[in-house]
Amino acid sequence: MAEANWYVVHTYSGYENKVKANIEKTIENRHLEEEILEVRVPMEDVIEVKNGSRKNVTRKMFPGYVLVNMVMNDETWYVVRNTRGVTGFVGPGSKPVPLSEAEMRPLGIRQEQIVVNFGVGDTISVISGAWMDTVGVIQSMNEAKQTVTINVEMFGRETPVEIDFQDIMKV
Numbered sequence: 436m437a438e439a440n441w442y443v444v445h446t447y448s449g450y451e452n453k454v455k456a457n458i459e460k461t462i463e464n465r466h467l468e469e470e471i472l473e474v475r476v477p478m479e480d481v482i483e484v485k486n487g488s489r490k491n492v493t494r495k496m497f498p499g500y501v502l503v504n505m506v507m508n509d510e511t512w513y514v515v516r517n518t519r520g521v522t523g524f525v526g527p528g529s530k531p532v533p534l535s536e537a538e539m540r541p542l543g544i545r546q547e548q549i550v551v552n553f554g555v556g557d558t559i560s561v562i563s564g565a566w567m568d569t570v571g572v573i574q575s576m577n578e579a580k581q582t583v584t585i586n587v588e589m590f591g592r593e594t595p596v597e598i599d600f601q602d603i604m605k606v
């Protein structure tokens with residue numbers, strides 16, 4: 436399989452989150468989870484001063500742009516390019532250019548792979564994040580996205596939850 440890279444997609448301004456949701460829905464419908472790994476709208480925390488009061492606000496780092504981690508081929512290019520709200524990939528002509536390591540570092544996108552000592556069927560404990568202190572059995576693993584899926588009891592029923600490798604440890 437070819438290597439996945441981060442690409443920049445130009446969107447209509449204000450449509451970034453809608454484009455992200457549309458691409459994620461298409462990934463699910465066409466079963467492209469192995470080829471389009473992640474879609475991000477980079478955000479930053481800033482302090483806004485209005486009428487003398489300071490307020491912490493989260494805003495888009497690059498309005499009008501969405502980052503997509505994907506394996507570039509004809510099908511993935513077509514899916515992303517023809518998503519409603521997308522005007523095209525960033526690059527010369529119609530040829531998308533992947534971001535370099537140096538360009539990704541300031542965005543906080545991690546590239547290092549976490550090596551794990553657990554697998555499907557093992558019991559793990561969540562050590563950080565929203566599901567902290569939850570214990571569960573791994574139902575599936577996605578090495579490319581560096582996540583596991585465990586079932587968590589919510590409202591009296593089992594619900595699958597995706598958790599990053601960095602947020603768990605083997606029990």
